[in-house]
Amino acid sequence: SAIVDCQSTLIANFGMPVWENPTEFMMEAVFKHEGMKYRYISREIPKDKLEVSFEGVKAMGFKGFNCTLPHKQNIIPLLDGLGESAELMGAVNCVVERDGKYIGENTDGKGYTESLKELTSIEGKTLLILGAGGAARAIAIECALEKAAKIIIVNRTGKTAKELAELVNKNTDSVGEAITLEGEVAIPANVDIVINATNIGLYPDTTKVPIDMSTLKSNMIVSDVIPNPPQTPFIQDAAARGCTTIDGLGMLVNQGKIAIKYWSDKDVNADVMREALVDLFS
Ligand code: NDP
Known part of the structure; x- marks a missing residue:
C-alpha cells in the first residue's frame, strides 16, 4: 500500500474582526473543487x-496567510521581505512562504486589475477613484503600475487623496491628481474608468x-x-445608463485566486469562488 x-x-487568515469575512468560505470551496489538500x-x-x-x-x-484589518501595516516589520x-x-x-522566508504581498489591487483586464487594457487609461482609504490605495498603485495614464483620486478631506496622488507621481509613470469632494463629483468626460472605493x-x-x-x-x-x-444601487444605476460595470466580487475573487497562485503555483477556477460567494450572500 502507498504511503500517504x-x-x-x-x-491562515488573521484579522479583527473576521467573523464577517467571507474569504474562508470561498477558499475552502475552491480547494475542494480543485482536489487540493x-x-x-x-x-x-488582536x-x-x-x-x-x-x-x-x-x-x-x-504556507502563508491573508491578513486584514488591523494587521495590514503591523505585519510588515515582522516579515523577511x-x-x-x-x-x-x-x-x-497576503504573506507567502518562499524558501523558508515569509514575504509580504498585496493582492487587493491586483485582484481589481485582473477583473478590469477581462474588459479592457489599463495602459493609457484615465481613472477616477472615489475614496482614498486602503482599497483606493491598492487600486491606484496597481493601476499605476499597469501604466494607467492618469489617476484622479477624490475624497472628503482632500488630504489622503493628495498623499495618494503624490505617491503615484513619485513612484510610477502615471499622473496622480487629487480632488476634494464637495457635494457630488462630476465625472470629467475624458475619464474611462470610474471606481467607488x-x-x-x-x-x-x-x-x-x-x-x-x-x-x-x-x-x-x-x-x-x-x-x-454584489449588485449595489450604484452599479445598477450605472448599468441602466449603458455603462459597462464590474461588481465588488470581481476584486474579491481575483485577489484570492492570485493568493492561491502564490501559495500553490496553481491556477484555480475563479467561477467556483464567485459562485460560493453569491451563494453565501443570497
Ligand atoms: P477605509 O476605511 O480605508 O477607507 C474608506 C474610504 O471611504 C475613505 O476614503 C472614506 O472617505 C470613504 N468614505 C466612507 N464613507 C463615505 C461617505 N459617506 N462619503 C464619502 N466617502 C466616504 O476602507 P477600505 O478602503 O479598507 O475599504 C473600503 C471598502 O472597500 C469596504 O467596504 C470594503 O468592504 C471594500 N473592500 C473590498 C475589497 C474587495 O476585494 N472587493 C477589498 C478591500 C476592501 P474619506 O477619505 O473622505 O474619509
Missing part, C-alpha cells in the same frame, strides 16, 4: 497577539454614492469594491 501524507497545507483557517487575532500568532505560523509550517506593490502601498494582505453601499448601508450620475457616459466602465450586495 495525511497532513494538509495550511493557510489545503485548509484555510480564519482566526480573530493587535497585541499578531507577533506570537506569526511565530505559531512559522513553527507549524503554514516585500513584493513591489506591497512595498509601495505600505500594506500587506468607499464603504458606501456595504450591507446594510443605503447611502447614495456622491457621484453626479448624469455625468456618466455609456463608454465608461463603472466599478464598485463593495462585495455585499
Whole structure:
C-alpha cells in the first residue's frame, strides 16, 4: 500500500474582526473543487497577539496567510521581505512562504486589475477613484503600475487623496491628481474608468454614492469594491445608463485566486469562488 501524507497545507487568515469575512468560505470551496489538500483557517487575532500568532505560523509550517484589518501595516516589520506593490502601498494582505522566508504581498489591487483586464487594457487609461482609504490605495498603485495614464483620486478631506496622488507621481509613470469632494463629483468626460472605493453601499448601508450620475457616459466602465450586495444601487444605476460595470466580487475573487497562485503555483477556477460567494450572500 502507498504511503500517504495525511497532513494538509495550511493557510491562515488573521484579522479583527473576521467573523464577517467571507474569504474562508470561498477558499475552502475552491480547494475542494480543485482536489487540493489545503485548509484555510480564519482566526480573530488582536493587535497585541499578531507577533506570537506569526511565530505559531512559522513553527507549524503554514504556507502563508491573508491578513486584514488591523494587521495590514503591523505585519510588515515582522516579515523577511516585500513584493513591489506591497512595498509601495505600505500594506500587506497576503504573506507567502518562499524558501523558508515569509514575504509580504498585496493582492487587493491586483485582484481589481485582473477583473478590469477581462474588459479592457489599463495602459493609457484615465481613472477616477472615489475614496482614498486602503482599497483606493491598492487600486491606484496597481493601476499605476499597469501604466494607467492618469489617476484622479477624490475624497472628503482632500488630504489622503493628495498623499495618494503624490505617491503615484513619485513612484510610477502615471499622473496622480487629487480632488476634494464637495457635494457630488462630476465625472470629467475624458475619464474611462470610474471606481467607488468607499464603504458606501456595504450591507446594510443605503447611502447614495456622491457621484453626479448624469455625468456618466455609456463608454465608461463603472466599478464598485463593495462585495455585499454584489449588485449595489450604484452599479445598477450605472448599468441602466449603458455603462459597462464590474461588481465588488470581481476584486474579491481575483485577489484570492492570485493568493492561491502564490501559495500553490496553481491556477484555480475563479467561477467556483464567485459562485460560493453569491451563494453565501443570497
Ligand atoms: P477605509 O476605511 O480605508 O477607507 C474608506 C474610504 O471611504 C475613505 O476614503 C472614506 O472617505 C470613504 N468614505 C466612507 N464613507 C463615505 C461617505 N459617506 N462619503 C464619502 N466617502 C466616504 O476602507 P477600505 O478602503 O479598507 O475599504 C473600503 C471598502 O472597500 C469596504 O467596504 C470594503 O468592504 C471594500 N473592500 C473590498 C475589497 C474587495 O476585494 N472587493 C477589498 C478591500 C476592501 P474619506 O477619505 O473622505 O474619509
